[in-house]
Amino acid sequence: MKTFDELFSELQERARTRPEGSATVAALDAGVHAQGKKVIEEAGEVWLAAEHESDEALAEEISQLLYRLQVIMLARGLNPEDVYRYL
Ligand SMILES: N=c1c2ncn([C@@H]3O[C@H](COP(=O)(O)OP(=O)(O)OP(=O)(O)O)[C@@H](O)[C@H]3O)c2ncn1[C@@H]1O[C@H](COP(=O)(O)O)[C@@H](O)[C@H]1O
Numbered sequence: 001m002k003t004f005d006e007l008f009s010e011l012q013e014r015a016r017t018r019p020e021g022s023a024t025v026a027a028l029d030a031g032v033h034a035q036g037k038k039v040i041e042e043a044g045e046v047w048l049a050a051e052h053e054s055d056e057a058l059a060e061e062i063s064q065l066l067y068r069l070q071v072i073m074l075a076r077g078l079n080p081e082d083v084y085r086y087l
Helices: 004-017 023-029 031-052 055-076 080-084
Strands: none
Touching (some): 004 023, 004 055, 023 031, 031 055
């Protein structure tokens, strides 16, 4: 179990150390266009899960959307604080 901030710190470390086999390194290397498409794809899956699937399936889709948002944040050099100040 990890929080949004803990996942973000983990992804920052992946971006810094670039370990072999990291999904995050691959996602960052794919560029902002591919990263944006993943956000849209996961957002659509959240919508569909909310209408048609279980709470557990919905929670999993939301976790993937949060991950994809964090990839975009990392790619653009944003920190969670940059986002939180608008909440
Ligand atoms: N939370 C996630 C996470 N959520 C989603 N994903 C990626 O998103 C993929 C699933 O998304 P899709 O449904 O689009 O899968 P897919 O279409 O079958 O996969 P692709 O064809 O897009 O590769 C997974 O295979 C992962 O590559 C994640 N990848 C990593 N994390 C976490 O990020 C941290 C760092 O991971 P690494 O960078 O892999 O070390 C770890 O704590 C991981 O748990």
